[in-house]
Amino acid sequence: MFLVVGLGNPGAKYALTRHNIGFMAVDLFAMSAGNPPWKEEHKALTCRFQMDDQTILLAKPMTYMNKSGESVQSLMQFYKIEMNHLLVVQDDIDQALGMMRFHQNRGHGGHNGIRSISELLGSADYARLKLGVGRPPHPDMEVADYVLQKFSAEEQSKLPDFLNKAGDALESLIFEGLQIASTKFNGR
Secondary structure, three states: OEEEEEOOOOOHHHOOEHHHHHHHHHHHHHHHOOOOOOEEEOOEEEEEEEEOOEEEEEEEEOOOHHHHHHHHHHHHHHHOOOHHHEEEEEEEOOOOOOOEEEEEOOOOOOOHHHHHHHHHHOOOOOEEEEEEOOOOOOOOOOHHHHHOOEOOHHHHHHHHHHHHHHHHHHHHHHHHOHHHHHHHHOOO
């Protein structure tokens, strides 16, 4: 079983914010897999489906970003998921919107969701798909304020294609492994 965790914050207030692009990516991935029903468990919304010979468990932690690790740790223990079958989808300010990059065994880079997961798992040795949301337009703007803003109308028009491409990247990682997925999708 693969656990694919999209990071974000619960509630309508955060629905179309840059920080919630992880939620958006797993939502679209679930829709492409036939829209299986979501349920609440382990402080997360989850859905499970088969894709070829793989069972995939999608999760959206409902703990708010800075406590995402509570949900991830609980799901991994309950479902006995190995670290090499965990993939976390997150926002990344160091890439422009539309760019993505796979990482594994790297630091949190100031991302509180990743910090929480790595601390509670005692390791950063899991795959991450970093989805670019760009940097604040003004140097005086706080990063936290920027990522909690909603995408502009122009940015929203680009999201469907970008999130579909992210779904292709997730599928590549699950079926082809990190090295091939990185070659295909990093910097694209």
